[in-house]
Every structure is written in structure tokens, then in C-alpha cells.
Amino acid sequence: MANSTVLTDTRSAGKENRSSGKGSDFSELSRRISEAGLLRRRPLYYTVRFTAVGLALAGGVAAFLVIGDAWSQLFVAAALAVVSGQLGLAAHDLAHRQVFSRRRPSETGGLVVANVLLGMSYGWWMNKHTRHHANPNHENKDPDVAPDIIVWSRRQARQARQAKGPARFIGKHQAALFFPLLTLEGLNLSFSSFRALRSPSMKRPVLEGTLLVAHFAVYFGGIFTLLSPGKALAFVAVHQGLFGLYLGSVFAPNHKGMPMVEEGTELDFLRRQVLTSRNVDGGALTDVFMGGLNYQIEHHLFPSMPTPALAEAQVITERYCAELGIPYCRSGLVASHRTALRHLREVGAPLREAGQ
Template sequence: MAPSIVLTEKSSARERERGSDFSELSRRITEAGLLRRRPLYYTVRFGTVALALAGSVAAFVALGDSWGQLFVALALAVVFGQLGLAAHDLAHRQVFTRRRPSEIGGLFTADLLLGMSYGWWMNKHTRHHANPNHEEKDPDVSPDILVWSRRQARQAAGIPRFVGKHQAALFFPLLTLEGLNLSFNSFKALRGTAVKRPVLEGTLLVAHFALYFGGLFTVLSPGKALAFLAVHQGLFGIYLGSVFAPNHKGMPMIEEGTRLDFLRRQVLTSRNVRGGVLLDAFMGGLNYQIEHHLFPSMPTPALGRAQAITERYCAELGVPYHQTGLLASHREALRHLRSVGEPLRREG
């Protein structure tokens, strides 16, 4: 388990003096040409996902009212996961340098195709990038259902208190609801200030679910439609969790008052996942989480080269750089969840 970071005032001052460390890394990355846009890569990648989506819809229509549709649901779960990764890259302006085309692409992909509010998710994700694993400021580690630190466990009430006792065992079953949870929170956010265009996004979200549920209950019998929904949404949620959970879960949590310069704040709270071309495609490059957090707008195909540069630079500075395999990353995350829930189990 990775412990919470606690710095003394003396060490905090020393960290502030190192603010130029990131500038040197940025210079090396820029000189290597790793921040240049890769239009051909994204044309091929997004085109492949679009073809997969069209093929899944065609198969759905062709099969009709058949239990074979569950295989289509499985394929569509992967396609939806890839659409989520595409929306992520658009939000970070990895695809386009200008805001307008990035926003149009994000709204189309997230709201219309996925049923998730682009504005709400972007607001949430931007706050996560600014303060990863910060107990007070990172929305991804707020004690909504799970608890992420022992302090949160001691303060937990209601559902987090109940779930937190056995959250390691419940983690993957809960992920089956993540796709629906994203959609629920998207509609909920339309009433708040995070979504700048609530009417537009609300219209796109309604259009998505009208097409989604309309297609399901028009082509399939009610029982098969519900089975399709369960398989598709459940596997989609597990896919998302398998991509995002290894990145930060089980890495050091940052307490309020801790001061870290940008480079250390991003590196110490992130975990890279080793793998080959297939893992890169499965995780959309987010297995290079350290480099992604340091350079959010870096195109996906450049992250591998950036990893080697960043790891060497961190070794020069003596900054811990954590990288492990996919299964090991999940073990570390689950071990952390079990450990932080211990105070709740002791209470019975």
C-alpha cells in the first residue's frame, strides 16, 4: 500500500525551490518533437472505431430478436470503451489544437454516442488533473461510494461506510454500474454550473437514449433487451474501470496542506502500466499515465518515447517513478482499498 504523503514545512520549501525541474523535462520533450499533432494516427484510430460502431449496429439489426445479440453487446461494450478514450483525447486537445473542433468532437462522441455529458466530465477531469489523489480537491477520490484513505474511512457515513468494509471484494461488481452512473451524473449535472450548454447537451443525451432504448425494445423482446442492456453496460463499466483504476488507485494520497511542485505532484501519484501494442490500444495510451499527467495534450503515439525520457530524468532527480504490469497494478489498487477500509471492519 502506498502511504499518504506528509511533508514538513522545511521539505515543502525545498520542493518549491525545485519548480524549474519540470521546465527542463519539458525542454527535452519538446526538442524530441513529441508534442506535435499526429493527424494520420487519429484519422486511422477514430476511423477504425467508427467502422466498429457501424459494424456493431449493422450486426444488431441483422440478427434481430436473437440471443446471439449478447455477442453484439460484448463487442459494443469494447466500442463504447474506445469511444470514451476518444472523447478523453479530444478533451485534452490531443487531436486538434483549437478549442472549437475539440469541443464539437467531444460533444458528438461523449453526449450523442456515449450518453455522457462532455461538459460535466471535462470539468471533473480537469480538477482531477490539477490535483491527482488529493483528498479534498480530486473528485475521483471523493468518498462517494468507496473510501480512498483511512481518514475518509473514519469519517464515512451511509453507503460509503457500509460498502467500505468490503470494498476490495465489491470493486469489480460495482464497476458494472459505472456506465449507468456516468449517464445518471450527466443528467444530474445539467442542473448545475459545470455544464455550460445544458440545453444542447441535454438534447444530445436525450437523443442518445431515445435511439439506444428505442433500438433495443423495437428489435428485441423485453427479456432479451434487458439482457443486452445488462451485458453491454456491465462490460462497458468494467472496461472503463480496468483502464482508469490502475492509473492512480493505490498510489500516495495527498493531504490538505501538502505542497509539491508540479512534476512531483504528477509523478508520485501516478502509476504506469507496462505492456505491448495490444495494451496500448486497450488502454488508449493511458497506461503511460505519468507522461499523460505531465503532458496532457501529448498525442497518444508519442507517449511511449516520452516514457523513456521521463523515467531517465526522474532517476537523475531521485524522484520515485512507479511502473508495473497490468495484473500487479490491479493487485496494488485492491490491496489499497482493503487496507483503507480496515478501520470500518474493526468496528464491525
């Protein structure tokens, strides 16, 4: 209820500002950001970052080939899970045109990183992520909070009370099962990518499908050729499980536990992005681990802003929100996960009550 009150109050403030003839609140923030030069491309940063990730990938593959059929390959699998997470963050930046200003090199890079190196459809993910950015935490419009195995609001939980079997069990205990479920996220991304090839919204299904098949032919072919079946299955489980856990740990703190937007709620762009997002405080290690997505508010306001500019943009944005009286959420990484898990437990209450 408190969250709903905040959304209503700040929405009214935004309307008053626009009616006063001052222009939108976001336009003033955008002017300040532009004057600070924070939207210009940073080719040196991305050259160094992508080179480092590429060398890490090459090193992981080389270690895999040198070690051979041994259980120590599980350490290689764990290291490659981190590399895969960094590749996912690179694909994210390419999709938002943070690296290149033009569409073609961004798409080409995205296809190479996502489809070829990760086994995830660039076109499908970009479509999904664009819809998320347009309406973050909107119950009916944000695909990231669509009820699937997990419900994100009490309304979704009430609608799912008739569910049976595993779906009902997971919904009742979703907070406790959240991190274990994240270990399946890497496989879910690949499965959803293949399923999306039949979607009318997919622009190049043949190309993307071919690249996905090529990825998994090399991935599974190499693993099961070099390793015995038991070790191969263990390698895939560790690699995919930790990869999914990494991605989930990066994306979950940014919006989970923040206000949900119901149908009919009207918010201007600035408030829609700020009120539904959370920044994660930390040092340089947090910046590297989360690929800049710990500055989620600034990223949502300026999606094409290069990663190294986000920290400076955060200072400007937080100060500007304070001027307007707009709540600006910051939290530590552990605290943000704790909030997200508490939210999952609270919204799952109708499912637990229905089983009593």
C-alpha cells in the same frame, strides 16, 4: 507512512532546486520533450484510429440489425461494450486537445462522441477530469477520490463509520466488491450527466441535454423495438456492465494505491503528477486496450501530448526522474490492480473494525 515520507522528501528537493536559480524541474523536462518533437499533432494516427473505431461501431450496429430477436445478440452487446470503451478513450483525447489544437473542433468532436454516441455529458466530464488533473489523489480536491460508495483513505473511512445499510456493507467489503461495482460505472456516468445539467458550471445545458435525450431515445428505442423485453434487458445489462468494467479497468490502475495528498501538502507540479501516478507496462495490446493511458505519468505531465508520442516521452521522463531522485512507478496490469485492491482493503479497515 512510507508514502508520506517520500512526498515530504521529494517536496524539499523541489524547493531547493527552485531556490538555486535553475528554474523549475518541470521546465527542464518540458524543454527536453519539446526538443524531441513529442508535442506536435499526429493527424494520420487519429484519422486511422477514429476510422477504425467508427467502422467497428457501424459493424456492431449492422450485426444487431441483421441478427434480430435472438440471444446471440448478447455477443453483439459484449463487442459494442469494447467499442464504447474505445469511444470513451476517444472523447478523452478530444477533451485534452490531443487531436485538434483549437477549442471548437475539439468541443464539437467531444459532444458528438460523448453525448451522442455514449450518452455522457462532455461538459460535465471535462470539468470533472480537469479538476482531477490539477490535483490527482488530493483528498479534498480530486473528484475521482471523493468518498461516495467507496472510500479511498483511512481518514475518509473513519468519517464514514456512522454510515448504515448498503453503504456501510460496501465500505467494509469494498475491495471484494470493486470489480462488481464497476459494472455500474457506465450507468453512473449517464446518471451523473443528467444530474449535472442543473449545475451552474454547465455551459450549454440545453444543447447537452438534448443530445443526451436523443442518444437514449435511439438506444433504448432500437433495443426494445427489435428485441423482446427479456432479451432487451439482458442486452442492456451486458452492454452497460461490460462497458463500465472496461472503463474502470482502464482508469483504476493509474492512481489507485498511489500516495494520497492531504490538505496542506505542498508539491511542485512535476512531483505532484509523478508521485501520484502509475504507469502500466505492457506491449501493443496494452497500448490499444488503455488508449495510451498506461503512460499515465507522461499524460499527466503533458495532457495535450498525442497518444503515439507517450511511449517515447516515457523514456525521457523516467530518465529525468532518476536524475532528480524522484520515485517513478511502473507496474504490470495485473500487479497494478492487485495493488489497488490491497489499498482498498487497507483503507477500509476502520469500517470493518467499527463493526466488530
